[in-house]
Amino acid sequence: MKYMVVECHVGYVVLLDERGNFLKAANFQYQLGQTVENPVLMQSWASLQKRRGRIARLAALAACFVFAFGILFYQLFAAVHSSVFLSINPAVQMDLNRMGKVVRLRGVNADGVALLKGYDGEGLSQLDAALQLVDRAAAMGFLEEDGQVSLAIDAPNEELFQDYSALLRSGIEGHLEGQTTVTVQVIRYTPDWQPGQPISSSDAQTGSGGADYNDTDYGPNSDGVTDYDTDYGPDSDGVTDYGDSDYDFDDG
Amino acid sequence: MDQEHSIVQQVYAAKNDVQAADWLIREYLPFIKAQTAKFLQRPPIEGQDDELSIAMLAFYEAIGGYSRLRGNFLHYAAMLIRHRLIDFQRREARHRGHISLHEPQGEEGVTLEDSLADTKNHSEEFLARRATQTEIEDLTAQMWQFGVSFADVAENCPRQQRTLEACRKAMEYARETPELLEELLKTKRLPISWLSQGSGVDRKTLERHRSYLVALLLIQTNGYEIIRGHLAQVLKGGVKR
Numbered sequence: 001m002k003y004m005v006v007e008c009h010v011g012y013v014v015l016l017d018e019r020g021n022f023l024k025a026a027n028f029q030y031q032l033g034q035t036v037e038n039p040v041l042m043q044s045w046a047s048l049q050k051r052r053g054r055i056a057r058l059a060a061l062a063a064c065f066v067f068a069f070g071i072l073f074y075q076l077f078a079a080v081h082s083s084v085f086l087s088i089n090p091a092v093q094m095d096l097n098r099m100g101k102v103v104r105l106r107g108v109n110a111d112g113v114a115l116l117k118g119y120d121g122e123g124l125s126q127l128d129a130a131l132q133l134v135d136r137a138a139a140m141g142f143l144e145e146d147g148q149v150s151l152a153i154d155a156p157n158e159e160l161f162q163d164y165s166a167l168l169r170s171g172i173e174g175h176l177e178g179q180t181t182v183t184v185q186v187i188r189y190t191p192d193w194q195p196g197q198p199i200s201s202s203d204a205q206t207g208s209g210g211a212d213y214n215d216t217d218y219g220p221n222s223d224g225v226t227d228y229d230t231d232y233g234p235d236s237d238g239v240t241d242y243g244d245s246d247y248d249f250d251d252g
Numbered sequence: 253m254d255q256e257h258s259i260v261q262q263v264y265a266a267k268n269d270v271q272a273a274d275w276l277i278r279e280y281l282p283f284i285k286a287q288t289a290k291f292l293q294r295p296p297i298e299g300q301d302d303e304l305s306i307a308m309l310a311f312y313e314a315i316g317g318y319s320r321l322r323g324n325f326l327h328y329a330a331m332l333i334r335h336r337l338i339d340f341q342r343r344e345a346r347h348r349g350h351i352s353l354h355e356p357q358g359e360e361g362v363t364l365e366d367s368l369a370d371t372k373n374h375s376e377e378f379l380a381r382r383a384t385q386t387e388i389e390d391l392t393a394q395m396w397q398f399g400v401s402f403a404d405v406a407e408n409c410p411r412q413q414r415t416l417e418a419c420r421k422a423m424e425y426a427r428e429t430p431e432l433l434e435e436l437l438k439t440k441r442l443p444i445s446w447l448s449q450g451s452g453v454d455r456k457t458l459e460r461h462r463s464y465l466v467a468l469l470l471i472q473t474n475g476y477e478i479i480r481g482h483l484a485q486v487l488k489g490g491v492k493r
Contacts, residue, residue: 004482006388007402009270011277011308014402020420020468020483022406026309028302033384035482040340042309 005034015039078103082160083189084126084168085152088137090115091195094129100164102129108195111142126164127171134172138180147182154189161188259325266315270403273315277308283326284311287333302344303337310336387478394470397440400463408463418453419461419468425451426469433473442466 003023007014013027015036025039080095080103090111095104102121107113115136121129130151137143151168155161165186172184187193266273277284288296288307296304313336314329322328395401410416426432429450435443442462448455458465471479 002482004384004388004479006479007392009277009312009403010274011312014406016479016482018483019416021416022402022409022464022467024309024312024403024406026302026305028305029299031381031385032388033381040306040309040343042313 001037003036003039005030005032005036008032012042013039015041077101080104082156082164083154084130084164085150085154085189085193085195086130086133087150087152087195088134088147089142089196090137092116092133094121094126096126100126102126105129112195115140115142127167130168130172131175134175143180143182145180147180149182149184151184151186152189152193153186260320263315263318263325270401273312276315277311280311280329281308283329284308284333287330288337291334291337303340306336306340307333384478387476391467391470391476391479395467398442398466398470400466402467404463405467408461410461410464415457415461418457419465422447422451422453422458422465423468423472427472433469436466436469437473442469 001017001019003015003017003025005013006016006022008027008030011027012024013030015023015025017023023039024042026042028040030036076098079097081098082096082100084094084096085108086092086094087108091108092112092115093104093106093108094102095106097103102124105116105119105121107116115133119132119136121132124132134143134149143149149172151165153161153164153168155164169184169186172182176182262272262276266276284307285296285304288301288304291307292301292303296307298304310333311329314325314332317332318325318328392402395405410419426436426447432443432446432450435446442458442465444455444458444462447453447465448458470476471483
């Protein structure tokens with residue numbers, strides 16, 4: 001590429017290249033009208049600023065991605081999504097993230113604080129943590145034969161409550177099978193929950209040979225036996241029960 | 253503090269005034285030489301050391317790129333000078349190992365250039381250069397009538413290929429429309445609407461690069477054959493630096 005010197009200044013020259021571009025370059029004692037090759041072109045502040053602007057925009061975009069990723073990461077892994085209040089006698093609150101991993105453990109009562117002393121369950125699944133805490137309680141003499149393990153689950157929706165309920169109850173029962181006879185009760189957490197408070201039979205979902213007062217034909221409490229009411233099926237008593245009905249009649 | 257304030261005012265004035273920028277560079281030439289000497293670890297020789305030219309260009313760049321947020325202007329300029337000198341040194345290092353035509357050879361100190369057969373016609377070259385200078389001076393004077401200098405045009409020159417193509421499209425239309433060029437010379441104004449409608453180029457693009465278009469359109473008019481020739485092909489008799 002050849003450049004024609006079209007203007008000379010103290011600190012620079014203006015060159016015209018063969019493509020019609022006008023550029024500023026270092027003045028190596030050039031003369032007007034001279035044709036040069038390989039000049040040292042000025043990095044124009046416009047292009048510098050554009051580059052800086054581009055870099056700044058890229059940096060801002062990268063920062064947005066990091067921020068968005070950070071928020072996503074926090075939501076998935078760090079933010080508390082649900083809680084399980086494990087009560088034997090020691091009462092412990094397990095805060096879980098969306099993945100069901102423990103993000104925080106807190107002793108709810110003095111025995112719970114003692115149970116957690118020297119124990120780090122962060123990052124474990126809710127079941128692994130619960131099993132380890134049950135073992136610690138047994139080792140420390142808190143869990144005895146015919147004892148009770150209560151779980152109050154604070155979940156944002158019914159589906160999660162049912163999932164955790166089934167997982168924890170079957171997991172703890174299976175873990176203790178052959179070791180000790182313990183009743184596992186699962187209830188839905190309410191703000192007035194207190195560790196060790198009596199749990200009514202209507203509230204509890206129990207296992208380990210206890211009476212199942214929430215016998216149902218569906219879900220985790222299904223006992224595999226269909227319950228027919230007295231209007232229909234083999235147990236029909238021949239007398240139709242009007243009144244409370246699952247169906248709405250449309251007279252029209 | 254007053255001196256700093258004064259320099260900043262001068263720098264801001266020089267950003268938009270070519271003559272003010274030239275004046276400022278001349279005023280601070282001792283500073284520029286001192287920065288170059290610091291880099292070379294010896295005083296620079298004017299007219300011989302390319303580094304001094306690079307430092308002056310860097311100082312001019314500093315004028316354009318400076319803002320008060322950058323702090324002290326001379327510190328900023330010193331930093332830019334150093335960066336440019338380092339870049340230049342790296343660029344020149346690529347040519348190390350090449351033999352210079354000006355390097356004295358042998359005991360008598362005869363340069364390689366002197367020993368080569370001289371096939372150039374110096375008088376023809378001188379006349380060609382003089383003709384080119386006259387054309388450029390004429391074009392400069394004509395551009396001044398439009399309030400445009402080559403330095404302005406360099407600032408205004410499109411950088412993106414897309415914009416360059418758009419401007420070329422406008423110039424192609426102007427070249428094929430002599431009446432438009434006559435209008436340009438008569439009114440001393442760029443007929444942007446006409447150019448936009450005729451070439452199909454967006455009006456805003458033409459307005460943004462007005463100075464550049466004025467220069468290129470004037471080159472299309474009579475009297476600038478040498479410069480037009482340079483744009484089309486290599487100018488014969490040009491001297492390599």
